[in-house]
Amino acid sequence: xxxxxxxxxxxxYIGSHTAVELIEEGFRVTIIDDLSxxxxxxxxxxxxxxxxxxxxxxxxxxxxxxxxxxLREKQDFDAIIHFAAHKSVPESVQxxxxxYRNNLTSLMNxxxxxxxxxxxxxxxxxxxxxxxxxxxxxxTEKSPIQPAASPxxxxxxxxxxxxxxSVVASSFIKGISLRYFNPIGAHQSALIGELxxxxxxxxxxxxxxxxxxxxPLLRVFGNDYNTPDGTPIRDYLHVVDLARAHVMxxxxxxNDRQKKRYEVFNLGIGKGVSVLEMIQSFExxxxxxxxxxxxxxxxxxxxxxxxxxxxxxxxxxWRAERSIDDAVLSAWNWEQYYRKHISGRS
Ligand code: UD1
Numbered sequence: 001x002x003x004x005x006x007x008x009x010x011x012x013y014i015g016s017h018t019a020v021e022l023i024e025e026g027f028r029v030t031i032i033d034d035l036s037x038x039x040x041x042x043x044x045x046x047x048x049x050x051x052x053x054x055x056x057x058x059x060x061x062x063x064x065x066x067x068x069x070x071l072r073e074k075q076d077f078d079a080i081i082h083f084a085a086h087k088s089v090p091e092s093v094q095x096x097x098x099x100y101r102n103n104l105t106s107l108m109n110x111x112x113x114x115x116x117x118x119x120x121x122x123x124x125x126x127x128x129x130x131x132x133x134x135x136x137x138x139x140t141e142k143s144p145i146q147p148a149a150s151p152x153x154x155x156x157x158x159x160x161x162x163x164x165x166s167v168v169a170s171s172f173i174k175g176i177s178l179r180y181f182n183p184i185g186a187h188q189s190a191l192i193g194e195l196x197x198x199x200x201x202x203x204x205x206x207x208x209x210x211x212x213x214x215x216p217l218l219r220v221f222g223n224d225y226n227t228p229d230g231t232p233i234r235d236y237l238h239v240v241d242l243a244r245a246h247v248m249x250x251x252x253x254x255n256d257r258q259k260k261r262y263e264v265f266n267l268g269i270g271k272g273v274s275v276l277e278m279i280q281s282f283e284x285x286x287x288x289x290x291x292x293x294x295x296x297x298x299x300x301x302x303x304x305x306x307x308x309x310x311x312x313x314x315x316x317x318w319r320a321e322r323s324i325d326d327a328v329l330s331a332w333n334w335e336q337y338y339r340k341h342i343s344g345r346s
Contacts, residue, residue: 009083079121092152181235181268185327186334193334208335222297231275235268235306238322268307
């Protein structure tokens, strides 16, 4: 029988790509999402790619009663992958309670639901934001956790602790937190991808929206950092590689291959890339110049970070396989497809 996976936030960016990889590996997938930052049409994209339309419930999991009644009705989840969360750093600074309430209540409801309905496995969507600006690069899972630079970042750190404590207290729950570096790109079919609401905060959607003419120019936030070209460095990884890591984490949990009942993995390409190098990548793959100018630094940005991924390589058997150019090209293909075929469709 197929293992049944509940994917919260499954119509979102990383959730939808993970749903595709799960279905293609033979899992049964149920998505819950409140559609506050995603579109129902994403289900069509998933179906067009896989030939399977995932089961779907529109729900905010902060509503414990609704969540529990769904878990009671379905009864047969083997694992949960928890993506559903607010994710804008600047918004979290403006409205911290919105972030703490939503991102932590939803997780606590899920964990309580797992205990009540004996769902044994959870994979959590965490972030390299928990490392802040590390003193030593690359960062391993043992690098020190730093005070969070934003309420959003803090919810990731606290959520990891809540899961870890819940695993200790439970007789059967096991968990894995995946600390993503910077996910970019889209499915190779261009049928699903990132859908930022309004003006994007993140670099790659801003680049592709500038490339297609929705934004007049990309502001490069600072070129006076202590990096080879002066612009900040990040570890950008293809969202499909990231999605595959979730399938491997689920597989590890379901087949009892963990070293500990709660584990943490860094997921990145293991290589730092600057903002100017990202622009060059876009220009290479799109064959067009990108209008950009140097601007002041963005408050709260760190200078450089990239991952040591050896733990994921050896323990999960995972490695990022796709290049930066592949990822940027897929984001560009998706931007063009979306503007031509999907945007504006009701
Ligand atoms: C941000 C969040 C991080 C979150 C991640 C999700 C902050 C401080 N951190 O990371 O917590 O997990 O998104 O992917 O916001 N840049 C420009 N011009 C732009 C946009 C970005 O130059 O218009 C630069 C930024 O200065 C940065 C790099 O591009 O150096 C990447 O930025 P972004 O995509 O926002 O990701 P992070 O800041 O790394």
